[in-house]
Amino acid sequence: MKYRINPKNQDELSTLGFGCMRFSRDEKEVEKQIIYAIEHGVNYFDTAYIYPNSEVVLGRVLSKGYRERVKIATKMPPHTIKKYEDFDRIFLTELERLQTDYIDYYLIHMLPDTTVWNRLIKLGIHEWIEEKKEKGQIRNIGFSYHGGRDEFFRLVDIYPWEFCLLQYNYLDENKQAGIEGIRYASSKGLPVMVMEPLRGGKLVTNLPKEVKSIWDNAHVKRSPAEWAFKWLWNQPEVTVVLSGMNSMEMIKENIRVASETEVNAFTDEDFNLFKRVKEILDQTIKVPCTGCNYCMPCPMGVDIPTCFSCYNDMEIEGKLASKGKYIMQTSIKNQPRNASLCVKCKKCESHCPQHIKISEEMTQVAKSLEGVTYKPLRFLIKKVMRFDK
Template identity: 75%
Template sequence: MKYRINPKNGDKLSALGFGCMRFAKDEQEVERQIIYAIEHGVNYFDTAYIYPKSEAILGRVLAKGYRDRVKIATKMPPYLVKKYEDLDKLFETELERLQTNHIDYYFLHMLTDVNIWTRLVNLGILKWIEEKKQAGQIINIGFSYHGGRDEFKKLIDIYDWEFCMIQFNFLDENRQAGKEGLKYAAAKGLPVMIMKPLRGGKLVTNLPKEVYKVWDKADVKRSPAEWAFRWIWNHPEVTVVLSGMNSQAMVEENINVASQAEANAFTEADFDLFNQVTDILNQKIKISCTGCNYCMPCPMGVDIPTCFSTYNDREIEGKTAALSKYIMQTSVKSQTSNASRCTKCGKCESHCPQNIKIRDELTTVTKAMEGFYYKPTRFLIKRFMRL
């Protein structure tokens, strides 16, 4: 297993982290996979409050003599924090599930914008974090993020975080926080954990046949998953890459790749392969936005790159998954940033290097993503997040 050093505290973290959201159904099989991973060098396990079964299973396995060999990362959902007392209530529940007295890497889960953080600060979270750190119950504090690049940078700068997590893969190099966000966080001295390295498997299965032909003609024969993982590990700014492993074969393959992959190891030929693959996938994309953010900020608060990227995901991930992303990233924040906020002022178009007719395209996004199902779906998600 290759390891990368946390620049904040010197922790030696396995390049591959075990994402616990998608555990197999058989707990005995999950236990075998966890123990195998630990015995082969994986020392970072990621779960969350909203994955109660996964937290509990991980806790039961680690209690069998493995707790001191790993770092536990878990997450508190800000939307469940309505008053100061909720912080302890949620945290103590997690400690109980995980059968531990401390969390090594504690996230604010899916921190969407600065306003959410400000609300938590007003409830007293800064005092709470300090108390937990003084007591040794929280070792490192950070946040996970889905959303646009500009808001990510604001969140990075608003507090002295000790780590963060973003979605990052070869198709999302210039989407969400993207490569620019990765480098920004790393330049601040933060370890960066990576989620969705395979976009939930969408970069591995059911790809256009032309993509498989590109991988097949490579001098070195690798599976699409291995290529995707190696692309991420080629970035020295990346600390840990999470994989939601739910089969023994997946665990073994990913550990094997993580034991070989190095940063800055790609050749020009390797980069050329990825250029070919992304060109093929981008042909499915309807709006040719590169996520450069030159169109931002929008006077009406529309997150233009995120609206376009989630709309484009309809062609790769399907309408349901894309709609869910669209709502989560634009419509359940304290200040919405969805496409229908556009008033067609045109300020954005004068700055777009792609000469995209942004106003027309935002109308297209509104029609596609904010149909009759948009409001009830948004309502259900917001209701769930208030439970």
């Protein structure tokens, strides 16, 4: 197993992290998988309060003599926090589930924007974190994020975080926080943990035949998954790549790849392969947005690159998944940033290097991703999660 150093505290973290969101129902099999991963060098395990039974299962396995050999990362969902006492209510429950008295890497889960963070500040989160760190119950504090680049920059700068977790893969290089977000966080000394390295499997299954042909005939024989992982580990800014491994075959294969992969090892030929693959995948997109953000800020608050990103992903991920991501990234916020807010002022269009007719395309985004179910669903999610309070 390869390891990378956390510059904040000198922790040696395995480049392959075990994502615990989708454990199988067979707990005995899950136990074998976790122990095998640990025995073969994986030392970073990522779970969350809202992952069904995940913390409990992980805690049971680690209590059998493995706790001190690993780093546990788990998360606090901000929508569950209504008063100061809720911080401890959630956190102490997690400690009990995990059968531990401290968390190595603790995250604010899916932190959407600075407005939500400021709400938590008013409830006393600064004081609460300080107390937990003084007691040694939280070793490192960070946040996970789904959204655009500019808001990510603001979140990085709003607090002295010690790490972050982002969606990132070769198809998202210029989407969400993207490569610029990764580099910005790294420049601030933050270890960067990566989720969705395979886009939920979309970079492995149901690929266009042209892409399959490129991988099949590459100068080095590797599976699409191996190429995707190596693309990430080639980058020195990436500290840990999480994989939701739910079979022993997958665990063994990912451990092999992680153990054989060095940073900055790609050749020009390797990069050219990815260039060709992305060119093919880009042909499926509806709007040629590169996520450069030159169109921002929008006077009406529309997150233009994120809207286009979700719209383009419909061809790869399907309408339902894209709509869910669209609501999560543009609408569960104190100030919505969805496409239908566009008033067609066209201020953005004069700054677009791709000469996209943004105002026209925003109409299509709203038509495809909002529709009759959008407002009721957005209202329901905001009411349940209460991000705006």
